[in-house]
Amino acid sequence: EPQPYLALGPVNWGPLTTPEDAPAFRTLLDGGAEVAIHHAPERGQVRLRYGYDAPASVRIHLAGDDATLATGTAQAGEIVVDLAAALERAREAGLATEPLRLDVRADGPVQVERISLDVDAP
DSSP states (O other), X not given: OOOOEEEEOSSSEEEEEOOTTSOOEEXXXXXXXXXXXXXXXXXXXXEEEEEOSSOOOEEEEETTOOOEEEEXXXXXXXXXXXXXXXXXXXXXXXXXXXXXXXXXXXXXXXXXXXXXEETTOO
């Protein structure tokens, strides 16, 4: 059985930056950037850990859909997307589920420190 994995989309992800005194990050540039989940499990979570210098709103949608799956507004924090809910919404909207494509949007540059897939989460 194929193992699930994440892949960054081709646009609006800045280069990997590795400061000596802080976590490595990629800057999410203005607009949206895609994260594809290949072989998405029926349950689990995608977690996006972020921080930024100026207040910004971070939202995650399915690519091709305006319904918000998760929102984050804290100065530095984490957004969690429930995969069962995301897959259900994709099927309702007639969107592809292989890969399941998430659209990460922010109203300002955001430093994304980690994106992880937790297949054991409820």
